[in-house]
Amino acid sequence: MKRILTGMVMAASLVTSLTANAAEYVIDKKGAHAFIQFKIQHLGYSWLYGRFNDFDGEFTYDSAKPNDSKIKVNIDVTSLDSNHAERDKHLRGTDFLDTGKYPSATFVSTKFNDKGDGKATLTGDLTLHGVTRSIDIDVSKIGEGKDPWGGYRAGFTGTTTLKLTDFGIPDVLGPASGSVEMILDVEGIRK
Structure with missing residues (x-):
């Protein structure tokens, strides 16, 4: 019995030390170093650009083991901003995002596939408009290192394209x- 308990304690210590190697980061939204932006064609004649102003999240990253990376992001969909108040009201309405019924969206990663040279595919579950679907995001690492204030940061950029009807949003x-093309820029501050 003593050997079993000792073995369990050693196994728990090993798991703890393995997971402790991945650094935990909080997305630097307060410092305005993270953006969730989008672009979509308007009737096929021009591009409409916008962003979500209010979101938060955390991620883990270890450059020695990038495939162990994880991220979770919470988005306040009501914070949609296309730089035009009437259009924003329409996009938040029942014709599109229906933010009265679905005020938030979440992304939770399920897999990080490192391709080398700072490139990766991030797979995860996006819940938007009450629908959860697996999506892939093409990711590029921008860099990591110490900041001037004694902290440590890591930054990434990513893109993905979402088909609106996949999330129950009328076409x-x-x-x-x-x-809609999503452009995601994230700078994290290590905890």
């Missing part, structure tokens, strides 16, 4: 406006 502006 009311025609086929040219059926997909």
